Amino acid sequence: MNSDVRKYIIAVAVVVVALLYILRLFTIQVVEDKYKLTASNQAFLQMTDYPPRGAIYDRKGKLLVFNQVAYDLMVVPRDLKDCDTIGICKILNITTDDFKKRLVRLSGSLKESARDYRSHIFESQMLPELNAQIQERLYMFPGFYVTARTVRKYPIPMAAHLLGYIGEVNERITKKNPYYKSGDYIGMSGIEKGYEEALRGKKGVQIMMRDVHNNIRGSYKNGIYDTAAVPGKNLYSTLDAELQQYGEKLMQNKIGGVVAIEPATGEILALITSPTYDPNLLVGRDFPKNYAALARDTLGKPLFNRALQAYYPPGSTFKLLNALIGLQEGVLRPATTYPCAQGYPPLGGKPKCHPHGSPTDLKGSIATSCNSYYSYVFKSIVDNRKYKNTVEGYQAWKDYVNSFGVGVKIGTDLPYELKGIVPTPAYYDKVFGKNGWRSSTVISLGIGQAELSVTPLQMCNIVSTIANRGYYITPHVVRSIGDNKVLPQWQKKNYTKVTNREYYEDVITGMAQVMTGGTGRSVQLPGIESCGKTGTAQNPHGEDHSVFVMFAPRQNPKICIAILVENAGFGATWAAPIASLMMEKYLTGKVTRPDMEQRMFEGDLIHKHPSSGAKPKPKPQLQ
Amino acid sequence: MRERSDSQFYNVDWITVIIYIVLVVLGLMNIYSAVYDPAQSNIFDLSRLEGKQFVFICVSLALGFSLLLVDASFFTATAFYAYGGFLLLNIAVRFLGTEVKGSHSWFRFGSFGLQPAEFMKFSTALALAKYISGITRRDLVRDFFVCMGFILLPMLIIAVIQSETGVAIVLAAFIVVLYREGVFPGWLLLLGIATVLAVVLGLKFYDYKWYFVAGSIAIASFWLFFQRRIRFSKIITAAGIVIYFVSVIFIANKGVNKMAEHQSARIKVWLGMPVSKEMEDRFGYNVKQSMIAIGSGGVNGKGYLEGTQTKFRFVPEQETDFIFCTVGEEWGFLGSAGIILLYAFLVIRLIFMAERQRSDFTRIYGYGVACVFFIHLMVNVGMTIGLIPVIGIPLPFFSYGGSSLIGFTLLLFIFIRLDSQxxxxxR
Structure with a gap:
C-alpha cells in the first residue's frame, strides 16, 4: 500500500466519524422525545394554581354548594432525605411503617421513591388546625409542602343525588383527558358531573426553574408561559330548596322517587330520591370511608338515584297517554263508552279490573282508572284499519309514545339519564315469532304494564306535556351559568305527535275528575283545581308500587309532580298525599293538612319492603 | 492575503488561523454561558471562569503569533530536546506538583495551574517527525520499535506516574501518523480496530456468541472458496483469524466478569447492558445528564444563555469535559452538527496542508497535529453523546482550561509556522 492510499483512508475515516456523530446527534436531538421530556421534568417545576370551583344556587338564590378551604400535604419523595420523619408521623398520627407504606404506594417502591421527583398528595384535605401544626414546623420536613385546595360544603344537607359529588381523578380519566392530573378533583355525578367544565374553571400554571439541588431559580422566561387560573362559574339551578327539603322529609323511611317540574319552563323544582344521604358525607378525607358505608347499604341503596335512574312500570298513569293517542288517531272520542266486567271482556276478564260503574266514557275511565277501557283503547289503536298489520299499528303507537319522551333519552342536563323501555316490534317478533303476536298478546301495554318501563323523571315529563297541552321543554336543573341568561337549549318546545289541544283538554277533564270524585279525591285541596291520576304498578319484586302524577292549577299550571313509592300499595295511600302536600307547600307556601303531613312524616315503609325480609302481601287489585 | 515574500507572515495559512480564532471565540462564549447564572445578570469579570479563559486566550494568541516569528529550523533543531525536557517535567510533576482528584499532573502557581502533560503532545509529534524524517535507510522492525517507544514512553509516564489516562490515550493517536509513514503496518492497525470492535460487540451481544462463531467460520470458508488456488497457508491464516476473534470474545467476557464490580459496571453502563440501579446511577449519571442536555436542544436549540440543564448544574463538569452539552442544548442540532463539521474541516485542512509539504518533517508533524485534534474531538464528543466511554479529555478550544488551550495553540501554530516555510x- 503506498502513502497515497493511506492518506485517503485517514481522511475518509475522519469524515466517516464526523458523519456518524452528526447522525447520532440527529437521533437524540431531533428524532427522540424522551430527552426533552426528562429535561423539562428535571428543570421545570409546574406549580399549578387551582381555581375555586363554582358555587351552586337554588331558584330563589339560596346557596346550595360552596367551597371550604382545605389543605393537601404534598410530598416530593426524592427530597425527603433530611426530613424529620418521626416528627411528621407524630403530627399526622401515623406510624413510621405507615409512612413507608404510603411512599411505596406513591412511588412504587422505597428505592424508586429516592429518585421520584414528582409531587404527590401525601395527606389530603387537612383541616385548618392540622395545617397550622404542620406549617409551624414545615422547615423540619424538607420534601413536604402544603397547597390550599377547596372542598365542597353543603349548607342544607339535601339533594345529594341531584347535586352529586366530586372525587379525585383516577388513571382512566387522566388518560382520557389530559387536562386532569393525578390529584385533581372532578365531578363524579349529578350537577357536579353534568356541569364539570363550567364549575371547575381553568387551572393556572406557573413554570418555575429549579436546579440540580432542587432549589427554585426563578420563573421561566419571566413567566411568559405562565397562565392565570380562571375561577369556576357559579350555577343557578332551578331547584326549590324548600320544596326539595320538604319532599325529602315526606319521603323519609320510604323507598322511591319524586320529581317536580314547572311545566312552562321545564325547570326541575325537586328531584327526590329516597333513601338519601347527607351530601357532606362525600366530602374530604372521610369520603372513602363514608362512600363504602353507603355502598354497603344494600337495603336502601342510598347511592342509587331512583328519581333519575330507576325503571318502574308506569302503571295506570300511562292510560293518560293511551287516551291521547286514541283521540289523535280518531279511534276514540270523549263520548266513547266501553264495558267493564271487573276485567276486559274479550279476553275473559283479563286484565282484571276493580268494581266500578260500567260502562264508562273517557272521563269516567280516567276517574275510575278502568283497565278494561284502556285495553279496548289500545286494541283500537293497534288494530286500526289504516295500518296493514299489527306491526305497523304497533309501530305507530310506539312512535306516539316516543314523542312523549318515553323510550328515548329526553336530553336532560343530568348525567346517567336512561331511556326507559318501550319494546320494538322486532322485540315481539323475537319473543312470539314473526306474525305470532296481535294487539291482544300485548294488551297490558294499554294499562302501562308488561315490558313498559319509565323513570320517575319521564313520568313527570309526561304530565308536564299534558299540562302544557302538547309540548314539553326538556327538564333540566340548571337554568343559567355565571349570569341570568337562560341557556338556549331550555327554550325549545318539543311537540308531541298528539297535536290537538282539544284532546289534552278532554284528558285533563278526566284528571280533574280524579281529584274531585275519583281515586284522588281524598287528597283534593280546596281552592286549587288540580288534576291527577293514581297508579298502582305491578312489579315482580313484591307489593305494588304506589304511583301518583298530578299538576296544578288546572289553568296555567305551575307545578307537575310524579311520585313513586316502592311496594306501598294503592297510589292513593302514600303517593297521592305526598304529592298533594308538596303541591300545597309550593303553591301556597304553607300546609293546611297537618294530620296528613304527620302521617306521611311518620310512615315507615322500609321495614315492610320485600328485600328487608318481610313477606309480600297478596296483591290488591289494580286501581 | 498578499504579503511580500520577505514578510514574517508570508505563506501563513490564514484559513487555519481563522478557524482557530472562530473556535476560540465560540469556546469563550460557551464557557460564559455554561457558568452563567440567570438569577443574577453577570457582567464580564476576570475573577470568573470566562474571565480567566479570556486571559488564557490572550496569552495563547500572543504565544501563537510569536511562534510565527520563530524560524522553522528552530523546531527541527530542538525537537529531541523538547521531547526529553518535557518528559522529565512530566516525571517531576509527580514529586513537585499538587494532587488534584487523585492525579498528580498539576503544577500550581497561585490560582493558576499548569499541566505539563499537555505539552507532551506537540513535543512527541516533533520528536517523531525528527526521527522519521531523519531515517536514511528503512528498517521496518527497528523503525517500528523506536517509534512505538517514542509514543509509549510518555504514555506510560503519564498514565502510570500521573494517573492521567485521558492524555495517555490521546498520545496513542500518533499510531495513525506511523501508519501514514508506513512505519506501522496497515494490517496491524486493522487488526487492532477489529479487536476493539470484537470486544465491544462481543460483550454487548454475548448472548448471540454462537452466531458470531458460525458467522465468522462462514465468512472464512466463503473467502477460501473464492481463492483461485487454495493453499494450506491460506487455510491456516483463515482458521487463525477465526480462532483469534472467537477467543477475543470469550476472553473479554470472562475478563469483564472477573473484574471488580465497579469496573465491570462502568463498562456495562457504557455498553448499555443491564446493571444494578446503584451502579447505573454511579457511572451512568454523567452521560445520562449529558444526553438529556444535548437531546433537549432539539433542532434549533434553546438559544444562547437559555439552557436549563447546563445552567442548573444537572450536567457535571459542564465547563470542562462536558462543554459540548452547552453547545448541544443552546445551539441545537444545527449548532452542534456545525461545530463537528468545523472540526472535521480543520482536521481535513491539516491533512491537506501536511500532504503539500516538500519536507518530511513538516508532513509528519502536521499529521501528528491532525491526529491529536481528531482524537480529542472523537473521544470528547463521543463521550457526551454516549458513543464512547467517559474519558476525561477536553474539547480543544471549547473546554475551560489554560494548559490545554496553550498546549493546543502551540501544537497548531508550530505547524502553521512550519507550513509557512x-x-x-x-530536517
Whole structure:
C-alpha cells in the first residue's frame, strides 16, 4: 500500500466519524422525545394554581354548594432525605411503617421513591388546625409542602343525588383527558358531573426553574408561559330548596322517587330520591370511608338515584297517554263508552279490573282508572284499519309514545339519564315469532304494564306535556351559568305527535275528575283545581308500587309532580298525599293538612319492603 | 492575503488561523454561558471562569503569533530536546506538583495551574517527525520499535506516574501518523480496530456468541472458496483469524466478569447492558445528564444563555469535559452538527496542508497535529453523546482550561509556522 492510499483512508475515516456523530446527534436531538421530556421534568417545576370551583344556587338564590378551604400535604419523595420523619408521623398520627407504606404506594417502591421527583398528595384535605401544626414546623420536613385546595360544603344537607359529588381523578380519566392530573378533583355525578367544565374553571400554571439541588431559580422566561387560573362559574339551578327539603322529609323511611317540574319552563323544582344521604358525607378525607358505608347499604341503596335512574312500570298513569293517542288517531272520542266486567271482556276478564260503574266514557275511565277501557283503547289503536298489520299499528303507537319522551333519552342536563323501555316490534317478533303476536298478546301495554318501563323523571315529563297541552321543554336543573341568561337549549318546545289541544283538554277533564270524585279525591285541596291520576304498578319484586302524577292549577299550571313509592300499595295511600302536600307547600307556601303531613312524616315503609325480609302481601287489585 | 515574500507572515495559512480564532471565540462564549447564572445578570469579570479563559486566550494568541516569528529550523533543531525536557517535567510533576482528584499532573502557581502533560503532545509529534524524517535507510522492525517507544514512553509516564489516562490515550493517536509513514503496518492497525470492535460487540451481544462463531467460520470458508488456488497457508491464516476473534470474545467476557464490580459496571453502563440501579446511577449519571442536555436542544436549540440543564448544574463538569452539552442544548442540532463539521474541516485542512509539504518533517508533524485534534474531538464528543466511554479529555478550544488551550495553540501554530516555510527542506 503506498502513502497515497493511506492518506485517503485517514481522511475518509475522519469524515466517516464526523458523519456518524452528526447522525447520532440527529437521533437524540431531533428524532427522540424522551430527552426533552426528562429535561423539562428535571428543570421545570409546574406549580399549578387551582381555581375555586363554582358555587351552586337554588331558584330563589339560596346557596346550595360552596367551597371550604382545605389543605393537601404534598410530598416530593426524592427530597425527603433530611426530613424529620418521626416528627411528621407524630403530627399526622401515623406510624413510621405507615409512612413507608404510603411512599411505596406513591412511588412504587422505597428505592424508586429516592429518585421520584414528582409531587404527590401525601395527606389530603387537612383541616385548618392540622395545617397550622404542620406549617409551624414545615422547615423540619424538607420534601413536604402544603397547597390550599377547596372542598365542597353543603349548607342544607339535601339533594345529594341531584347535586352529586366530586372525587379525585383516577388513571382512566387522566388518560382520557389530559387536562386532569393525578390529584385533581372532578365531578363524579349529578350537577357536579353534568356541569364539570363550567364549575371547575381553568387551572393556572406557573413554570418555575429549579436546579440540580432542587432549589427554585426563578420563573421561566419571566413567566411568559405562565397562565392565570380562571375561577369556576357559579350555577343557578332551578331547584326549590324548600320544596326539595320538604319532599325529602315526606319521603323519609320510604323507598322511591319524586320529581317536580314547572311545566312552562321545564325547570326541575325537586328531584327526590329516597333513601338519601347527607351530601357532606362525600366530602374530604372521610369520603372513602363514608362512600363504602353507603355502598354497603344494600337495603336502601342510598347511592342509587331512583328519581333519575330507576325503571318502574308506569302503571295506570300511562292510560293518560293511551287516551291521547286514541283521540289523535280518531279511534276514540270523549263520548266513547266501553264495558267493564271487573276485567276486559274479550279476553275473559283479563286484565282484571276493580268494581266500578260500567260502562264508562273517557272521563269516567280516567276517574275510575278502568283497565278494561284502556285495553279496548289500545286494541283500537293497534288494530286500526289504516295500518296493514299489527306491526305497523304497533309501530305507530310506539312512535306516539316516543314523542312523549318515553323510550328515548329526553336530553336532560343530568348525567346517567336512561331511556326507559318501550319494546320494538322486532322485540315481539323475537319473543312470539314473526306474525305470532296481535294487539291482544300485548294488551297490558294499554294499562302501562308488561315490558313498559319509565323513570320517575319521564313520568313527570309526561304530565308536564299534558299540562302544557302538547309540548314539553326538556327538564333540566340548571337554568343559567355565571349570569341570568337562560341557556338556549331550555327554550325549545318539543311537540308531541298528539297535536290537538282539544284532546289534552278532554284528558285533563278526566284528571280533574280524579281529584274531585275519583281515586284522588281524598287528597283534593280546596281552592286549587288540580288534576291527577293514581297508579298502582305491578312489579315482580313484591307489593305494588304506589304511583301518583298530578299538576296544578288546572289553568296555567305551575307545578307537575310524579311520585313513586316502592311496594306501598294503592297510589292513593302514600303517593297521592305526598304529592298533594308538596303541591300545597309550593303553591301556597304553607300546609293546611297537618294530620296528613304527620302521617306521611311518620310512615315507615322500609321495614315492610320485600328485600328487608318481610313477606309480600297478596296483591290488591289494580286501581 | 498578499504579503511580500520577505514578510514574517508570508505563506501563513490564514484559513487555519481563522478557524482557530472562530473556535476560540465560540469556546469563550460557551464557557460564559455554561457558568452563567440567570438569577443574577453577570457582567464580564476576570475573577470568573470566562474571565480567566479570556486571559488564557490572550496569552495563547500572543504565544501563537510569536511562534510565527520563530524560524522553522528552530523546531527541527530542538525537537529531541523538547521531547526529553518535557518528559522529565512530566516525571517531576509527580514529586513537585499538587494532587488534584487523585492525579498528580498539576503544577500550581497561585490560582493558576499548569499541566505539563499537555505539552507532551506537540513535543512527541516533533520528536517523531525528527526521527522519521531523519531515517536514511528503512528498517521496518527497528523503525517500528523506536517509534512505538517514542509514543509509549510518555504514555506510560503519564498514565502510570500521573494517573492521567485521558492524555495517555490521546498520545496513542500518533499510531495513525506511523501508519501514514508506513512505519506501522496497515494490517496491524486493522487488526487492532477489529479487536476493539470484537470486544465491544462481543460483550454487548454475548448472548448471540454462537452466531458470531458460525458467522465468522462462514465468512472464512466463503473467502477460501473464492481463492483461485487454495493453499494450506491460506487455510491456516483463515482458521487463525477465526480462532483469534472467537477467543477475543470469550476472553473479554470472562475478563469483564472477573473484574471488580465497579469496573465491570462502568463498562456495562457504557455498553448499555443491564446493571444494578446503584451502579447505573454511579457511572451512568454523567452521560445520562449529558444526553438529556444535548437531546433537549432539539433542532434549533434553546438559544444562547437559555439552557436549563447546563445552567442548573444537572450536567457535571459542564465547563470542562462536558462543554459540548452547552453547545448541544443552546445551539441545537444545527449548532452542534456545525461545530463537528468545523472540526472535521480543520482536521481535513491539516491533512491537506501536511500532504503539500516538500519536507518530511513538516508532513509528519502536521499529521501528528491532525491526529491529536481528531482524537480529542472523537473521544470528547463521543463521550457526551454516549458513543464512547467517559474519558476525561477536553474539547480543544471549547473546554475551560489554560494548559490545554496553550498546549493546543502551540501544537497548531508550530505547524502553521512550519507550513509557512514549506518551500524550505527541513530536517
Amino acid at each position: 514549506r518551500l524550505l527542506i527541513l
